[in-house]
Amino acid sequence: MARTHARMLATCTAAALLLGTVALPPAIAGPRQPTGSGHGSGGHGGPGKGARDLGREVLPDDDGWAAANGGTTGGAVADDAHVFTVRTWDELRAALGGSAARGDTTPRVIYVKGTIDAFAGADGARLTCDDFAGQIGVGGDPAAPFSMDAYIAAYDPAVWGRTDPSGPLEDARVAAAAVQAKQTQQHVGSHVTIVGLGKDARIVGANMRIRDSANVILRNLTFSDAYDCFPQWDPGDTDEGNWNSAYDNVSVWTSTNVWVANSTFDDGDHPASSLPTVYGRPYEVHDGLLDITHSSNYVTVAYNRFTGHDKTMLIGSSNNRPADVGTLKVTIHHNLWEGIGQRAPRVRYGQVHVYDNLYVVTGDDLYQYQWGPGTQSQLYLEDNVLRLGRGVELSSVLTNWGATQLTEKGTLVNGRPASALDAFLAAGGAPFAGPAGWEPVHAADKDPVRSVERIVQKEAGAGRIVSKAPASPKPGHPGRG
Numbered sequence: 001m002a003r004t005h006a007r008m009l010a011t012c013t014a015a016a017l018l019l020g021t022v023a024l025p026p027a028i029a030g031p032r033q034p035t036g037s038g039h040g041s042g043g044h045g046g047p048g049k050g051a052r053d054l055g056r057e058v059l060p061d062d063d064g065w066a067a068a069n070g071g072t073t074g075g076a077v078a079d080d081a082h083v084f085t086v087r088t089w090d091e092l093r094a095a096l097g098g099s100a101a102r103g104d105t106t107p108r109v110i111y112v113k114g115t116i117d118a119f120a121g122a123d124g125a126r127l128t129c130d131d132f133a134g135q136i137g138v139g140g141d142p143a144a145p146f147s148m149d150a151y152i153a154a155y156d157p158a159v160w161g162r163t164d165p166s167g168p169l170e171d172a173r174v175a176a177a178a179v180q181a182k183q184t185q186q187h188v189g190s191h192v193t194i195v196g197l198g199k200d201a202r203i204v205g206a207n208m209r210i211r212d213s214a215n216v217i218l219r220n221l222t223f224s225d226a227y228d229c230f231p232q233w234d235p236g237d238t239d240e241g242n243w244n245s246a247y248d249n250v251s252v253w254t255s256t257n258v259w260v261a262n263s264t265f266d267d268g269d270h271p272a273s274s275l276p277t278v279y280g281r282p283y284e285v286h287d288g289l290l291d292i293t294h295s296s297n298y299v300t301v302a303y304n305r306f307t308g309h310d311k312t313m314l315i316g317s318s319n320n321r322p323a324d325v326g327t328l329k330v331t332i333h334h335n336l337w338e339g340i341g342q343r344a345p346r347v348r349y350g351q352v353h354v355y356d357n358l359y360v361v362t363g364d365d366l367y368q369y370q371w372g373p374g375t376q377s378q379l380y381l382e383d384n385v386l387r388l389g390r391g392v393e394l395s396s397v398l399t400n401w402g403a404t405q406l407t408e409k410g411t412l413v414n415g416r417p418a419s420a421l422d423a424f425l426a427a428g429g430a431p432f433a434g435p436a437g438w439e440p441v442h443a444a445d446k447d448p449v450r451s452v453e454r455i456v457q458k459e460a461g462a463g464r465i466v467s468k469a470p471a472s473p474k475p476g477h478p479g480r481g
Contacts, residue, residue, distance in 0.1 A: 051468035054195040054219050055083070055109040059259045062444035064300030064331025064353070072257040072300070074193030074217030078107040085111040085197070085469060089120050089206070093186050102211055104189030111469055112221060113197045118184040118206035119227075129229035132179045138172045146172035148230060155233050157279055162235045177230040177246060181207075184226075185247070189213055196220040196263075199463030204268055207247035213255045218263060222462045223249035225268030228285045242281055248288040257298045264305045264462040265289035271308045272341065272366050284310070288343070293317035295327040302445070303334045305461035310341035310366055316348025319375045319402065324349040332357065333445060334452070336460045337370065346372035346401070347379050353440040355382040356447050358456040363392035371420070374401030378436040383410035383449040385456075386420070394420055395427035407436035412449050 059072040066072040075082070084095035092112065097104040119127045129148070137143025138150070151173055155165045165173075185207040188194070194217070196202075202222040210216050228245035235241040249265050252258050267286055276283045289306050291314040292299055306312050316328050328350025337344045338360040345352065359370055370386075373379040386397060394413055397420040400406075408421040425431055447455055458464070 051466040053470050054465065054467045055111060055193055055470055057217075057219075059217070059300065060444070062442045063259075064302065064333060064442050064445075065298045065329040065351075066257050066259045066300035066331070067442050068329070069257055069298045072215055072217060072259045072298075073191075074215060074259070075107045075109040075191055076193065077191075078109045078193075082106055082108045083111075083470060084108070085113055086116065087113050088124070089116050089118050090122065092116055092203070096186060096192070097189055101189045102187035102209075102213075105191055106189070107191040108189075108193070109470075110192070110194045111197050112194065112201040112203065114200065115202045115204060116206075117204045118186070119204075121183075127183065129180075132183070132229055133176045135179050136172045136175045139168045146176050148173075151233075152278055157235060157241065162241075164235065165233055173230050173232070177228075180229050181246070185209060187211055187213075188216055191215045193217040193219075194221065195467055196222075196462060197467055197469055199466065201462070201467075206249075207251060208249070209251045209253060210255045210258060211251070211253040214257055216255065216258045218250065218258075218260045220262045220462055220465055220467045222264040222266070223289070224264075224266050225249075225270055226286060227268075227270055228287070231283065231285055233279065240281055241279060243278065243284045245284055245287045247286070248291045250290045251288075252290070252292040252296045252299060253294045255296045258292075258296070259300050259302075260290060260304065261300070261302045262304065262460075262462065262465055264307070265309070265312075266305075266307045267309050272310050273308075282310075287311060288314050291315075291317075292328065292330055295321075295323050297327040297329050299330045301330065301332045301335065303456075303460045303464070305336045305338070306340060306344070307336075308339045311346075312337065312340045312343045313345040314343055315345050315350050315352055316374070316377070319348060321349070325376065328352070331355075331440070331442060333443070334447075334456055334460060336360070336456050338362075339364070339366070340370075341366040342368040342370075343372060344370040346374065347377040347403075348374045348401075349376045351378045351380070351436070351438055353380045353382070353443065354384060355380075355440075355443060356384065356445075356449070356452045356456070358385045358387070358453050358460075359397075360387045361389055361392050361397070363389045367392070368396075369399045370397045372399050372401050373403035373406050373432075375403070377403045378405050378438055379403065379407070380436045380438070380440055381406070381408040381411065381420075382440070383446070383452065384412070385449065385452045386411065386413045387453075388414055393427070394418060394423040395429065398424040398429070400424075400430040400432070404433040405436050406432045410449050412452075 086092045134145045136146040188210045190213045226247040226249045231243045231245045
């Protein structure tokens with residue numbers, strides 16, 4: 001099958017209608033069609049086909065749920081004053097609007113060059129967890145600086161028991177966490193495009209939070225190691241308790257029309273295999289890689305790589321959130337999931353279309369399952385490819401967290417057609433009452449299932465599209481490369 005899938009991109013007029021009355025400067029004629037023949041969110045012909053300016057590109061028609069509700073154009077109509085090239089965390093935050101970014105609706109295009117480290121201080125030196133903790137005192141006169149070592153010693157279940165931590169050390173942990181959040185958490189406003197330049201653009205140590213926003217594009221970036229210095233011990237989370245962390249690499253929260261594509265998500269210098277065991281449980285310093293929660297809607301996640309992480313993608317935050325009914329419409333296609341533990345994805349409430357993805361399951365100690373439909377979810381699984389390692393049972397791929405509806409079709413397992421749903425039920429899994437109850441309509445980028453592995457391995461992840469800076473701006477222009 002020819003991989004041309006050519007589609008008309010949104011015009012300047014359509015983008016302006018989406019944003020409201022936005023005056024376009026003469027230098028910008030609106031979103032430009034990418035060069036070359038296309039494959040939707042993917043490489044438009046694959047890597048090595050010539051550099052493109054991704055900053056003005058918009059989501060193609062019918063490329064997943066983010067193409068609905070008026071489509072997703074990001075910052076494509078940004079004026080010259082709101083096009084930036086950034087190389088540091090402070091520059092990125094300033095380009096986004098700093099502490100006022102949440103709720104900001106100014107169209108912006110931001111190009112990321114090289115590695116941006118959210119732990120970098122104002123002088124460029126890298127801050128440590130002790131730097132954050134040292135700003136918080138605990139009891140006494142003089143007060144001692146807070147430390148997680150003291151916290152761990154105090155709340156050991158053998159000493160403290162199985163009740164929730166409380167008292168001065170827990171209060172200090174919360175305060176230290178707030179110090180870290182001020183440094184490493186950054187909101188992304190509406191009508192924003194953030195893209196990486198070249199093949200090695202990275203944002204490390206950050207929680208990028210798209211909250212209360214609309215019309216956002218993230219592309220060609222590696223999001224790595226949203227490290228939580230101060231995870232919380234929760235003795236009531238499972239029978240054994242758990243360490244829970246606050247930060248996802250990217251969080252989508254009460255937001256609409258978001259396109260996340262051509263990017264890589266990982267744990268960087270702190271993979272799960274490197275984490276110690278404390279109180280008999282993994283000392284978890286990460287939450288999700290990309291979580292979509294709190295009534296977010298119209299999201300497309302395409303041509304990304306998710307690697308070496310436990311709780312990878314959560315869609316829907318709670319089993320008891322009536323506000324989520326009718327929201328959480330998400331499309332997930334042409335992604336690689338490799339060496340993950342669970343949540344690929346875990347779904348509540350949403351109409352979620354998962355198609356043309358590649359799952360490489362090694363069966364190591366981290367692995368639990370891939371697909372986790374839950375409360376009132378309507379998960380539609382179509383033409384996905386599973387590569388299961390030795391000893392990994394097909395029945396483990398799917399679990400049921402309280403869902404009653406599910407559709408699965410076209411799954412390919414180690415090169416052969418098979419059904420994870422049939423295997424799950426044969427192994428005694430909780431049955432579903434019926435199919436998903438809806439048919440996806442935004443799936444113009446579909447490929448034959450036997451082509452999926454080749455396409456995903458070639459095109460998914462950061463650096464697979466060669467991205468370039470915009471044309472040289474005027475002297476002093478914020479976008480100057």
